[in-house]
Amino acid sequence: MMSQGARFSPTTMPNTSGIPVWAQILIVPIAFVALSIARHIINQLVFPNRDEPPLVFSWLPLIGSTLEYGLDPYKFYFKYQKKYGNIFSFVLVGRKHTVCLGTEGNNFVLNGAVSEISAADIYRSLTLPIFGKDVCYDCSPAKLMEQKKLLKYSLTPDKLDSFVPIFLDVMQNYVDNAKDFRGNEGTFDVIQSMAVTTIFTAAASLQGKEVREKLDHGLADLYHTLDLSFIPINFYLPGLPLPVNRRRDKAQKEIAAIYTNIIKSRREFGGEKAREGNDDMIWSLMRSTYKDGTPIPDHEIANLMIGLLMAGQHNSYSVGAWILFRLASRPDIQEELYQEQLQALGADLNVSKRDLVSRLPLHKMVVRETLRLHDPIHTVMRAVKVPLEFVSCDPETSSCRKYKIPTSHVLISAPGVTAQSAEFFPDPEKWEPKRWETMADFLEGTEKRGAMSAFLPFGAGRHRCVGEAFAYLQLSTITAFMVRNFVFRLMEGEGVPKTDYTAMITRPVAPARLRWERRIKA
Incomplete structure (x- = not known):
């Protein structure tokens, strides 16, 4: 008989089932999972919502x-x-x-x-x-539309024409200093090259010389840190305390501080005088107001600049990389592009002439066809x-x-x-x-x-990209510069790479390299 005061407990009760205790403990969660799967399947096959x-x-x-x-x-x-x-x-x-x-x-x-x-x-x-507070999707739809209109006002046809010499200067500076382009032939990392050139050309043309200079001294690395956090896990499971997110938050604050310091310096330097040599998007926003007359706060200007570069650069470097791979697979198109430049721009290949895109229709067709087949946002x-x-x-x-x-x-x-x-x-x-x-x-x-x-390729409706004309000009100019200076070929035994869908933006699967030779100009 059990003595008075004895108590039953899971540890004192005998195991008469013949099933190990650890297996009994697992039965409940296993059964729960099995029932969930069964319910999921039955609902699909037997009880679908017609x-x-x-x-x-x-x-x-x-x-x-x-x-x-x-x-x-x-x-x-x-x-x-x-x-x-x-x-x-x-x-x-x-x-x-x-x-x-x-x-x-x-x-x-x-x-x-x-x-x-x-x-x-x-x-x-x-x-x-990544972008910061009070811009893009962190504000009302009406305010977002106002912000997009203010950005678009800085992308007039005359302003776009003025960007071409800036693009060319940035591109020339890049290939003159990049290790991959030393000598008369070699190979280069296409994704890395396009990522650098697209963000440098965009920053230099849209945001002024101060930003362009700072890109050479650490700002580009900070943007790269933001870029690394643009990953699916942050889309589906935001807010995780991941190292990449801690670095992102630190970089965002540093970049925003750089822009706000530029704005502060321009204001202190003296109104209209500060505009000399700085007729860029930052200056345009500094002088703009919302419909109700409220000036755009400095932190919003800074965050708009971050969003502008991040959103545009992602799409552009992906398309730019695909353009070069497609051209490498079609030597005939490469040569036709070069001949188009000779006919439209003269023997000196003065790519800085006005109305570049309209002068080089095949170049724009190359960009358009690449956008059709390789839309960065699937x-x-x-x-x-x-x-x-x-x-x-x-x-x-x-x-x-x-x-x-x-x-x-x-x-x-x-x-x-x-x-x-x-x-x-x-x-x-x-x-x-x-x-x-x-x-x-x-x-x-x-x-x-x-x-x-x-x-x-640039969306539609209220969320259509305001930078469509800029993107065509930027990608056409980069394509023209690369074709003017180099001949590209696929790596031995390789074709056009497959698409990497693991990132938020589609791009060629790495490693993504091409062979290049300096073009013997006519």
Whole structure:
């Protein structure tokens, strides 16, 4: 008999089941996981929500289609577009995302009303620590639109023309000092070279000589630190105390201090006199006000400058790298570009002439075709603020169906899908700049169609990039300079690299190197 006062406990009770204690402890969590998986599968197969878009089947409830999507988003989009049509949903990091493809899908997402969908709710956690407070997605939609207009005022045609000599000077200085370009031939890191040249050319032209000088003395390294934090984990799991994030926060404060000190120095130097030699975007914002007459605070000017360089540089260096790889794979196009320069600019190849882009149409076609095939942003997301409805029509049967999209979903648009679709571009997987020679009507209609266009490398709607003209000029000038001075070839036994989708911006898979030779000029 058990003595009075004895107590049962898990440690005193005998194990009569024959199952080790450690295994018994694991039974509960294993059973929970198994039941979660079973429920996830049963809900998809037995109890699908017929009112919502079709859901891509997945085995695991939290992971869903994350791995398949992450390995190659475009392959994923085309695969399930073929199966489901222009609208479907999938589970990404535990949350349903609804993909809206085709021109109607682009328009639905990119032209959505701010009362119904939100870009800020998606991207604020990523951009706020990098750009800083009170700019971009850390302010009201109305204020963001004002900020974009103020930036665009500094990108007039005359101002853009004045940037070309600055671009060329920066490029010449870079190749004169870069170790990879010593001698008459060699190899170079394409991504690293384009990352440096795009941020240097943008800073020197848009932000003035003080910023350009500081790029040579540490500012570029600080921007690189910000760049390293632009990673998916900070998008899906923001706020983690990672070393890369601590370095990011420190760099952001240092960069902002550099800009605010420049602004303070200009103000103290003496009003209009300070403008001499500083007729740049910083000066323009210093003299600007919001609609209500409020001057733009210095910290907002500083953070706008950070956002301007970070957002533009990411896209430009990726496209610039792809341009060089594509040209290396097409020696015929390289030579045609060089001959175009000779005919348009003369034997001295004076690339600094006005209206550069219009004088070199094939150069712009190269940029445009590269943007079509290598859009830096493969996925555009929006939060759903109110329940939405999307009507999807089958062009073959002319039948239409209305789907409901709840606020628990995230909307996705992928303009690169239409840009790579045979419906709009013959042989869409082929890089062929000259296709744009016969697409004048298409380009003219692009502006009229807005977000309904099949070619939207700079977005559409209220979030369309204000730097489109600047980007074409910058990339065309860099391309012209590189073609004028070098001949590029692929590395022995290698082709155009595959796309790296592990970063937030698509780019060539590293290591990404090309062979170069100094051009023997005519």
